[in-house]
């Protein structure tokens with residue numbers, strides 16, 4: 001088969017439209033079968049995509065009862081601050097930041113839940129948050145959902161404000177795709193384009209070395225390689241529908257062992 005026919009066939013398989021159905025009546029599996037969903041359903045004022053609970057359980061369960069420090073951008077009615085407190089348990093520290101001063105009423109210092117007022121696109125404000133409360137184990141961006149804000153916040157917080165071993169999660173990336181409004185796409189390329197680009201940074205080291213340079217039993221083995229600063233910590237970049245989760249780990253230089 002010619003390559004062009006093959007490509008056309010693959011395209012037809014992948015792009016063929018289908019339907020997915022939604023159930024309107026409870027019980028909702030995503031809520032009932034998850035730890036986060038079961039907590040959230042009893043908290044008033046919440047508003048969440050149901051798919052998120054599986055993601056929260058998968059990405060955050062390892063921090064339960066480890067007294068994590070959690071930063072969430074976007075407080076609204078305080079529902080997610082309560083969710084995190086209950087989810088992560090005794091000793092966890094929860095900080096929400098929001099533009100809206102009304103959100104201060106969702107603080108509960110006795111329970112280690114705090115709120116600071118400021119703009120997620122203001123790097124000085126974020127720096128101050130890191131200095132006063134960081135570094136964090138978990139950072140969640142559920143704020144304005146604007147591309148420029150999501151990118152500035154990530155650039156300000158991931159490298160300086162997140163612990164090694166921590167996770168940075170950005171919600172509502174669907175805002176980059178809404179056909180009905182351009183409000184959130186306030187840059188020539190979207191925040192999804194930016195987060196996809198992290199995969200190139202993660203693998204950038206390979207563009208300057210050959211496999212033999214990294215082979216432990218070769219004479220020219222390089223035990224040190226230079227990488228751009230962020231790629232040293234980009235352990236994983238995981239995309240879900242509407243969400244990206246980036247794990248921060250200090251990486252070894254890539255090594256290969258031929259035995």
Ligand SMILES: C[S@@+](CC[C@H](N)C(=O)[O-])C[C@H]1O[C@@H](n2cnc3c(N)ncnc32)[C@H](O)[C@@H]1O
Nearest residue numbers: 074075076079080098099100119120142143144
């Ligand atoms: C989707 S709501 C947060 C919902 C909350 N995380 C929850 O799940 O219960 C978004 C919040 O982000 C706040 N916000 C919008 N723009 C912001 C900005 N530039 N900086 C900080 N917060 C912002 C809004 O005031 C609003 O309260």
